[in-house]
Every structure is written in structure tokens, then in C-alpha cells.
Amino acid sequence: MIPYLVIIPLAAAFLIIIFGKITRPAGAIIASIASALSFTVSMTLSFSIVKYGVFIYKVGGWMPPAGIPMVVDSYSALILLIANFIAALVTLYSVNYVKIYTDTWKYFSLLMLMMAGVNGVAVSGDIFNMFVYLEIASLATYALVAFGNEAEALEASFKYAVMSSVASTFMLIGIAFLYNYTSTLNMAYIGKFIEGNGTAKIMSFVSVLFLAGFGLKAALAPFHAWLPDAYTKSPAPIPAISSGVLIKVLGVYALTRLFFNVFGMTKPVSYILIFFAVVSMLVGGILAFGQSNIRRLLGYSSVSQIGYIILGFAIGTPLAVMGSLFHIFNHSVAKSLLFMGAGSIEKTMKTQDIRKISGVVSKMPVTGYTSLIGALSICGVPPFGGFWSKLIIIFACIQAGYFGLAFIAAFVSILTLAYYFKAYAPMLFGAKESLSGALKNNRRQFLMDMPMIILAVVSAGSMLFLAPGIMNILMRLATAVIVNGTAYVSVILGSLK
Amino acid sequence: MCLILFSVGLYCVLRKRNLIKIIIGIGIMEYAANLFFILIGYRQEGRAPIYAHDQVIKNMVDPLPQAVVLTSIVLGLALMLLLVAISIRIYEKYRTFDITKINRLKG
Numbered sequence: 387m388i389p390y391l392v393i394i395p396l397a398a399a400f401l402i403i404i405f406g407k408i409t410r411p412a413g414a415i416i417a418s419i420a421s422a423l424s425f426t427v428s429m430t431l432s433f434s435i436v437k438y439g440v441f442i443y444k445v446g447g448w449m450p451p452a453g454i455p456m457v458v459d460s461y462s463a464l465i466l467l468i469a470n471f472i473a474a475l476v477t478l479y480s481v482n483y484v485k486i487y488t489d490t491w492k493y494f495s496l497l498m499l500m501m502a503g504v505n506g507v508a509v510s511g512d513i514f515n516m517f518v519y520l521e522i523a524s525l526a527t528y529a530l531v532a533f534g535n536e537a538e539a540l541e542a543s544f545k546y547a548v549m550s551s552v553a554s555t556f557m558l559i560g561i562a563f564l565y566n567y568t569s570t571l572n573m574a575y576i577g578k579f580i581e582g583n584g585t586a587k588i589m590s591f592v593s594v595l596f597l598a599g600f601g602l603k604a605a606l607a608p609f610h611a612w613l614p615d616a617y618t619k620s621p622a623p624i625p626a627i628s629s630g631v632l633i634k635v636l637g638v639y640a641l642t643r644l645f646f647n648v649f650g651m652t653k654p655v656s657y658i659l660i661f662f663a664v665v666s667m668l669v670g671g672i673l674a675f676g677q678s679n680i681r682r683l684l685g686y687s688s689v690s691q692i693g694y695i696i697l698g699f700a701i702g703t704p705l706a707v708m709g710s711l712f713h714i715f716n717h718s719v720a721k722s723l724l725f726m727g728a729g730s731i732e733k734t735m736k737t738q739d740i741r742k743i744s745g746v747v748s749k750m751p752v753t754g755y756t757s758l759i760g761a762l763s764i765c766g767v768p769p770f771g772g773f774w775s776k777l778i779i780i781f782a783c784i785q786a787g788y789f790g791l792a793f794i795a796a797f798v799s800i801l802t803l804a805y806y807f808k809a810y811a812p813m814l815f816g817a818k819e820s821l822s823g824a825l826k827n828n829r830r831q832f833l834m835d836m837p838m839i840i841l842a843v844v845s846a847g848s849m850l851f852l853a854p855g856i857m858n859i860l861m862r863l864a865t866a867v868i869v870n871g872t873a874y875v876s877v878i879l880g881s882l883k
Numbered sequence: 884m885c886l887i888l889f890s891v892g893l894y895c896v897l898r899k900r901n902l903i904k905i906i907i908g909i910g911i912m913e914y915a916a917n918l919f920f921i922l923i924g925y926r927q928e929g930r931a932p933i934y935a936h937d938q939v940i941k942n943m944v945d946p947l948p949q950a951v952v953l954t955s956i957v958l959g960l961a962l963m964l965l966l967v968a969i970s971i972r973i974y975e976k977y978r979t980f981d982i983t984k985i986n987r988l989k990g
Contacts, residue, residue, distance in 0.1 A: 514951050521958045525965060532969055537976035544969050548905055551962050552896060555912045558955060559889070562920045565948065 387431055388443040388456045391466065391505040392519075394424045399498035406491025413491030414481040417498055421477040424505065425470040432463040436859050440881050442511070450511070450572045457511035457574075457878060460863030465639050466508050467860070468715050472630040472722050473501050475837035479726050480623040482833045483733065487621070493533055500526035500627070504635045511878065513561055513644070514571045517554070520603070520636055524550050527632060531620040539619035546612040553602035553609070560595030563588055577648045577875035593655055596644060597662075604637020605689055606696065607666035614685035618738070622729025625681060629688045630722035634714055638692065642699050647867070647874035651702060659700035664794055667693030671801040675808075679738050680728045683809055684721065687764065690798060691717045697795065698779045699868070701786050708865045709778030716771035716848055720763040723841040727757035730834055731813075740809050744816025752835045754814050756842040761810045763845045765803040771848030885922065888915035902970040902980045906963065913959040917952045924948030 398420030405412040435441065435458065443456040458466070477497065484490045503523025510516040528550070532543035565571060567588050568579040580589070602609035613633075617625035645651060645659075670690025677683040695717070698710030730753045731746055732738055747754030763770035766777075776799055783792035851858060867874060892915055895908025924945035932946035974980060 514954075518954055518958065521962075525958075525961055528965055528969075532972070535972065537973070540969055540973045540976060544902070544966070544973060547962070547966055547969065548896060548909065551909050551966075552893070552912065555889075555909075555916050558913075558916045559919060561951075562916065562923055562948075565920075565951075566923045571947070571951070 387427060387434075388441055388458050388509055389445070390427050391424055391431075391470075391509055392456075392502050394420050394427070395498040395502040395505065399495045399502065402491050402495040402498065406495065410491070413494035417477050417494035418474075418481065420498060421470070421474040421501065424501065425474040428463070428466040428470040428505075431458060432460075432467050432860055435460050435463040436863065440877055442878065442881055450575065454515055455511040455572070455878075456509045458509055459867055459874070459877070460860055461639075461643070461867045462508045464711060464860050464864045465635055465714075466505060468718050469504055469508065469631045469635055470501075472718050473504075473627060475840060476623045476627040476630070476722065476726075479626070479729075479834055479837045480621075483623055483729060484621060486733075487533065493530070493621070496526045496530050496533070497623075497627070499523075500530065500632070504631055507635050507640055511574065512572050513564065513576065513648075516573075516640060517557055517561060520557075520640065521554060523632065523636060524554070524603070527624070527628060530624050531616045533621055533624075534619055536619055542612075542615040542619060546616045549602060549609075549612045553599045556595045557599035560592045560599065563592050563595070567592075573644075573648050574875050574878035577650070577872050578879065580649060581872055581875065589649065590654075593645070593649065596641070597655075597658065600637050600641040600644075601662060602637075604633050604641060604692055604696070605666075606637075606662045606692060607669040607689060608662070610666065610670070610689045613689060614682045617681045617685040617725075618679060622725060622732060625685065626722040626725035626729070629684070629725060630718040633688065633692060634695075634718060638695055638699075638714065641696075642868060646699070646702075646871050648872070650872045656700045656702060659696055660788075660791065663693045663697035663700055664791065665693070666690060666696070667794065667798045671798045671805070675801070675805045677809075678740050680731070680740050680743070680809065680813075681725070681738055683740070683805065684724055684728060687802065687805075688717075688721060690802065691721070691764065693798070694776065694779055694795065697791065698782065701782055701788065701791075702869070703782055703786050704865055704869050705785060706779060706782030707868045708861060709775050709782055711861050711864055712778060712852070713772075713775035715851070716763060716775045716845070719841050719845045719848065720760040720770075720772060723756055723760035723838055723845060724764070726834070726838050726841070727753050727760065730838070731757075740813055743813045745814075747814045752838065756838040757810065758814055759842040759846050761806045763848075765806050766799050767803070769846070769849070771845050771851075774849050774852060885915045885919040888912075888918065891915075900982050902973065902982060905982070906966045906970065909966070910959070910963060913955070913962075917955055917959075920948045920952050920955070 398416050402413045402416050441458045445454050484493050500523050503519045506519030507516055510519055528543050528547040531546060532540050567586060568576045570576055605613040645655060667690050670686045670693060674683050674686035677686060695710045695713050698706040731743060734750060735743055763772040766773040780792050780795045783795060889912055892908045892912030895911060896905050899905055926944050930942055932943040
């Protein structure tokens, strides 16, 4: 079942290219079907993971280390579930949104290619294969960011492409050093070798290279410069999927998988990660304050929330990791919702400037109220999801004895509330008369509204996932995978026999 | 040698103002990484890793880096094409290749 996660989007991408030229709506139809299918696959996969544990698919029937395996454990299953859920909704949302562009089938083809890459990263059990999937997803994203073909979009895309490809080259050199040291590319065998031979000096160099590479993909603070630019002028579904899926899977998932499960976490690395996390939280929060562009504000907010996620992983206690996983889920849902809302607002009012937008709730009730829920969830207002995950992370900080970190996390949470309130309160509830008569084309909004409603419901009810249930079990298993660190190696090698 | 090449590429990316020179810098960096990977697989007195009937597996260079580098060259090519296409479009919009003049995004 595992290879279908890569095959379905990849096949859809090529089918769209074939059929898109013949009939115009083919792109949207094929993409929607494919994303729904891969969401179903990831859902069944996570159900069976809970029952049976790890799944390994040996591509072409070759045994590792000669063959390239695809590995799904509970952590990958959780990430796949979130990624495909968001991707399916974003695809639905895109169907109406991209009608302002010509050649929409190219857009859907690129979107599916990106999803193939993202799913590939999550299932790959081989470090170079992971790099290849990561490059596929990144390349598709560069093209998608430039899709609008405006001057700013092209500039942002070029900037993103240059920075990201420098990071990729760092990763490639890191892989080369790692191969030189361990003489295998399979992640489980690399872990076994490192366990057997201890960490050499070269490992710290490799760690730095990977930290820089994945840090840029995850938009951690010193490497975050591409993110607000890339989000500003691209088509609105792109920041939604990028913030919800791309930076989580390409950055956070790949980083934690390698550092926790393959290399084994060491004290210096966790201190470096904590440092990056705190810097991102503060820099993202403070820079978001001065923004007047709605998407830039959301972009900086993403940087800040990624800081929370990395902080939880870096502390590394079971509670903190659990909080991080839950925050990945909550942030994906809420931030995609907010970007979709921003896209809808922008499409109707033709502006991204917060100061020019007002009275959204009265004119576009669905967009207004769903955005409100999303914003409240990200700020951490009690009944919504974001509150619980932040609470767990802050508790975990205190439990592990990092009182300063707990204070910073709480402070940034208040900061988040402040800038969201400053931006969203006038926008949603401001005076109505400043709206011009630009609200004519409000029909056929259903496909854009439906994903937002679903996301809002999930975001509002996500505390239910903490109650015993399938999601809870999955999160507990995923936490165990990360906390147990290099036990991953023996699990994989054990189930290969 | 590879590190020198890599540094030249990195210098190009960081210091040059021309879009095309930045792209060339990225190309140099990629080639440095690929060359490095190939050198890792090199064995003393090695020969090409082609397995035929009457040959023993001896003195072969490591074939895995070569497969890896082949893939990474293809990825690099795709990236290069995309970058050149974007920079052509940027030239159409801004009428310049100078990155100090392409600065409409701020904040």
C-alpha cells in the first residue's frame, strides 16, 4: 500500500499533462480525485499501523542495503495523514481559485508533483532517496510560487530557488561525507553503523550541514528570509499548502527523523536546536508585528510557530514531543485555514493590505468566522486546538526544568495574540462602508468555502483528539518512535528479516 | 580541490549582483558536490564497475556514488532550467539583471 502514496500523485501529474490540453477541467478533476485517493490511502495506512506496527516495502523486491526500502512507521503515518488531509482540501480550494490564471492544468500538475515529493520524503527509508523526493517537491514549489508571473512573484521565486538550492547542495555534501563514513545510504544501516562505531568527528560536520539544509527548508529563524517573500505574491493555495505541509514534512519531519532516529540525539545538537527554536519564535513574533500585508504577517507567524514545534522536539521529553506533534497538526490546520481565508478575502477585495480591509464578517460570513477560528486557534485561546498544544509544550518546558524557555514560550504566545488581534479585529469587524461594490462575483464560492468550513470544524474540535481514540493512539506511538531515538534502527532491521 | 570549487561557487552566489552569475555560481557549487561524491567512490587503480561473465569483482570503483551523482546531475539540470526561465521572465519585467535593482519585496 505504501508505494501508492507516491504513485497516485505522480501518475496524476502526468495524466493531467496528457489530458489537460484536450479538455480544460480535466486538471482539476484528476487532481481532486488523486488527492482524495491518497488521503484515503494514508488513512487506511494509519489504521493498520496502529494494528500491526511498522510497514516496509522493498522496491523491486531487493533486500536492503542493496535495495531501496520505503518505510512507514507511526511517525510517518501521522505526518502523512496530516499532509494528505491538508493537500486534499487545498486542492479542492484551488479548483475555483486558480480560474484567474490561464493554463490551470499546469498548476494542478505541479501541485500533484509536489505532493508526490512530500509523500516520498515521508515514506523514504533511504537518505539519498529522501534528498531526491525533497528536490522534486522543492522544484515544483519554485515553479508554483512563480505561477502568477507577476514581477514580485518571480523575484520571490528566484530568491527562494537560489537559497533553497544552496541548502540542497549543503545536504548533498553532507550525504557524501556520511556515505564516506558509513559506506551505506540506507537510514537504518547508517544508524546501525553509528551505533556500532560511535560518533566520529566527521559526524558533527555532517550534522551542521544537515542542520543548515533542513533548517532552511523548515524556515527556522536565521534561514527564514525566503518564506514571507514566497508567500506574498504566489497563488493563495500555495502558502496554505506550503505552510501546512511543505515546511513541516521537508523541514521538521526530515530533520527529526535524521537527528533522532538515525544519528541519535546528542546534547550539543539539542542545545543548537533550542537556540534556533527560541530565535525563530522571537524573530517571527516581533517581525510579524510591523506587517501591514496579511500574507507576510501569516508567514512570519509560521516562522514563530515552527519555533514552538522545534522547541518541543529539542527538549525531547515524551510530553514535549507529544506537544510538538499535536502542534504540527494544529498549526497545519489553522494556518492553512488562515491562508485560504486570506486568499478569499484577497480575491473579493483585490488587496492584501490589512489597513484597507474591513468588515469581512458582515460581507463574507463564512470566510470571516472561519478565519476567526483559525486565528484564535493559532493564538492559543482556550477551547481551540492551538491552546492545548502550546500548553503541553510550556508544561513540558517546566517539567524538564527549562523555566526560561517556558517563560519565552508564554511570552511569544501573548505576542502572537497581540499581533493577531491587531490585524484581524479591524479586518473582520471593522466598519462596513469602506467596502466598495467589489463583491459582485460571490457566486460559486462553495468549493472555496467548504474546505475552510471543514478546517475550522477540525481546528475547533481538535482537543477531542487528545481524548482516547485513533488519533491519540497514533500520536502516542509517534511520540514513542521519536523518544526512543535510535531504537528505530533495530525495529527496521528486525522487521526486515 | 572540491572545496575550492565549492567556495568559488558560494562566493559567486553571495557576492555577485548579476542574476546569471548567481546561476553560474549555483552550477559550480553543484558540480563541486558531484565531483566530491565521485571522488569518494574512487579506489586506487580502480576500473569501471561493469560486471561481465568472466570478471571477478576486484579493483572496481564504487558504483553507488556514480548512480547517485547521475541522479543529482539530472536534478541540477532541472533546477538550472527553472532558474534560467525565471531570470528571463524577471528580465522581461524589470529590464535588468542587477539584483540591487530588483527589490520590490521588502519587510
